[in-house]
Amino acid sequence: MSILVIAEHDNSSIKGATLNTIAAASNINGEVTLLVAGLDISKVIDEAKTISGVSKIISCDHELYKNFLAEDFAKLVLSIADSYSYILAPATTFGKNLMPRISAKLDIQQISDIISIESEDTFKRPIYAGSCIATVKSNDSVKLITVRATAFDPVSLDNNDIPVESIDAVDASNISEFVSEEIAKSDRPELTAANIVISGGRGMQSGDNFHLLDSIADKLGAAVGASRAAVDAGFVPNDYQVGQTGKIVAPDLYIAVGISGAIQHLAGMKDSKVIVAINKDEDAPIFQVADYGLVSDLFDALPELEAKL
Amino acid sequence: MKILVPIKRVVDYNVKVRPMPDNSNVDLNNAKMSVNPFCEIALEEAVRIKEASNAEEVIAITVGKTESQEQLRTALALGADRAILIESDSLLEPLAIAKVLAKVVEQEHPDLVILGKQAIDGDNNQTGQMLAALLDYPQATNASEIKLDESNVTVTREIDGGLQTLQLNKPAVVTTDLRLNEPRYASLPNIMKAKKKELTVTNISDLGVDVNPRTELLSVELPPSRDAGIIVESVDELVEKLKNEAKVIT
Numbered sequence: 194m195s196i197l198v199i200a201e202h203d204n205s206s207i208k209g210a211t212l213n214t215i216a217a218a219s220n221i222n223g224e225v226t227l228l229v230a231g232l233d234i235s236k237v238i239d240e241a242k243t244i245s246g247v248s249k250i251i252s253c254d255h256e257l258y259k260n261f262l263a264e265d266f267a268k269l270v271l272s273i274a275d276s277y278s279y280i281l282a283p284a285t286t287f288g289k290n291l292m293p294r295i296s297a298k299l300d301i302q303q304i305s306d307i308i309s310i311e312s313e314d315t316f317k318r319p320i321y322a323g324s325c326i327a328t329v330k331s332n333d334s335v336k337l338i339t340v341r342a343t344a345f346d347p348v349s350l351d352n353n354d355i356p357v358e359s360i361d362a363v364d365a366s367n368i369s370e371f372v373s374e375e376i377a378k379s380d381r382p383e384l385t386a387a388n389i390v391i392s393g394g395r396g397m398q399s400g401d402n403f404h405l406l407d408s409i410a411d412k413l414g415a416a417v418g419a420s421r422a423a424v425d426a427g428f429v430p431n432d433y434q435v436g437q438t439g440k441i442v443a444p445d446l447y448i449a450v451g452i453s454g455a456i457q458h459l460a461g462m463k464d465s466k467v468i469v470a471i472n473k474d475e476d477a478p479i480f481q482v483a484d485y486g487l488v489s490d491l492f493d494a495l496p497e498l499e500a501k502l
Numbered sequence: 503m504k505i506l507v508p509i510k511r512v513v514d515y516n517v518k519v520r521p522m523p524d525n526s527n528v529d530l531n532n533a534k535m536s537v538n539p540f541c542e543i544a545l546e547e548a549v550r551i552k553e554a555s556n557a558e559e560v561i562a563i564t565v566g567k568t569e570s571q572e573q574l575r576t577a578l579a580l581g582a583d584r585a586i587l588i589e590s591d592s593l594l595e596p597l598a599i600a601k602v603l604a605k606v607v608e609q610e611h612p613d614l615v616i617l618g619k620q621a622i623d624g625d626n627n628q629t630g631q632m633l634a635a636l637l638d639y640p641q642a643t644n645a646s647e648i649k650l651d652e653s654n655v656t657v658t659r660e661i662d663g664g665l666q667t668l669q670l671n672k673p674a675v676v677t678t679d680l681r682l683n684e685p686r687y688a689s690l691p692n693i694m695k696a697k698k699k700e701l702t703v704t705n706i707s708d709l710g711v712d713v714n715p716r717t718e719l720l721s722v723e724l725p726p727s728r729d730a731g732i733i734v735e736s737v738d739e740l741v742e743k744l745k746n747e748a749k750v751i752t
Contacts, residue, residue, distance in 0.1 A: 262668070289627045290641075326724070333716050372668060431681050432660065467744070
């Protein structure tokens with residue numbers, strides 16, 4: 194069986210979720226080919242050549258793929274899709290945007306956000322914000338899959354020298370165009386890659402109060418996240434959101450501050466190794482999943498915590 | 503300009519969903535049903551575009567059982583001009599829904615299709631992108647801002663790590679994210695008016711679309727539960743536990 198994994202990268206380095214996706218692919222019996230498409234990607238290719246569990250790399254270095262627009266990227270994948278029984282991508286905004294476009298063109302029902310591979314055609318995936326886990330069997334001849342990164346330990350980078358084949362770009366779609374991008378610059382680790390995450394909820398009361406979390410995050414080398422309620426209230430941008438409709442994280446330590454613990458938030462963080470909850474409402478559901486709960490006003494607890502770390 | 507807004511009837515956001523005793527599916531008996539929250543955002547955006555005189559007609563559509571008319575009436579009360587139910591007794595997969603919608607787009611010729619980025623039941627996040635693919639339309643998922651001009655739609659998207667702005671040729675498919683807008687509530691007069699608006703029902707078999715399932719649901723279970731933790735009395739105790747017991751900080 195041949196497996197194609199679509200690499201997510203930023204034209205300079207491989208994104209971590211790609212390594213988790215390759216790990217998922219290695220649970221299927223077959224050789225893994227990694228597609229790396231972008232512009233000026235020689236550094237990405239050099240890195241990709243060292244990834245464990247990959248047999249071959251297909252590279253396409255072309256202007257059309259610089260911004261990974263779904264219209265053109267899907268056409269490129271379709272040009273090589275014939276050779277594969279499985280096509281996998283990470284369930285990040287990149288993979289979620291791209292994969293259904295490929296899937297519809299191949300007339301295949303995609304399986305989204307898998308957390309385990311039970312057999313060659315059967316997968317587990319969370320539904321209803323993770324309230325339930327569905328076991329789903331795909332009867333399509335080709336399996337199109339997005340992978341929840343936190344459910345698979347990443348493969349490593351080793352002293353490999355994987356062979357690379359270059360392919361040509363396909364004709365441009367000319368129906369969409371990249372205008373601009375604003376990527377938040379931060380010295381902190383990325384939310385989905387951080388070992389420690391500290392998140393704030395509605396209890397933070399304002400965006401300004403997030404500086405209380407920032408200073409603790411700086412001491413711990415943590416990323417800062419938020420609940421949907423905090424994003425809804427306009428305290429912080431949406432890319433902070435942890436939960437069903439935001440990012441899925443599973444750090445070693447997750448500190449939930451002023452977060453009540455709605456199922457939609459728990460869906461994004463309950464696989465964290467250690468969970469701490471700080472909330473003044475002792476009945477908040479977040480305490481039911483917390484390993485350590487502190488019933489306290491966050492405006493007292495946070496400055497004290499920062500001082501004692 | 504005409505805007506098509508596909509919506510989905512789903513279990514209400516506040517309902518805690520559990521598996522059936524025999525684990526064959528989720529137990530939705532007597533559960534409160536609502537319009538999927540992301541679909542409400544899509545509808546609100548379409549109505550605002552119309553209110554700004556950038557569209558003449560907003561059509562709400564759903565594919566589902568007869569009961570889905572409730573959600574279409576809600577859409578009409580929230581500002582849709584007319585509604586279409588493609589009636590189907592079985593719950594369809596996203597690919598089948600996208601095929602049905604593509605068929606309706608070919609009949610209705612909307613300039614823009616706005617739909618939610620995902621439904622909160624299956625959490626698939628597929629239908630919009632699949633619809634765009636089947637029609638060869640451009641797509642912008644996770645929209646936080648939509649701007650229109652004569653021939654284009656400019657969409658700012660929520661992506662991991664920030665925002666991306668794309669310009670799409672019309673017709674186009676856009677899926678909505680949380681911050682696009684805050685949906686209104688239906689007023690009583692509008693709920694009354696909605697009862698008189700046009701709602702057409704078409705049986706799915708009349709469309710001639712292959713909607714056969716491609717997947718089988720083998721079982722539905724509860725996720726593994728976490729062991730109960732402890733309540734610490736002070737910040738000092740918390741720091742001590744994290745350092746010495748959990749060993750997650752140094």
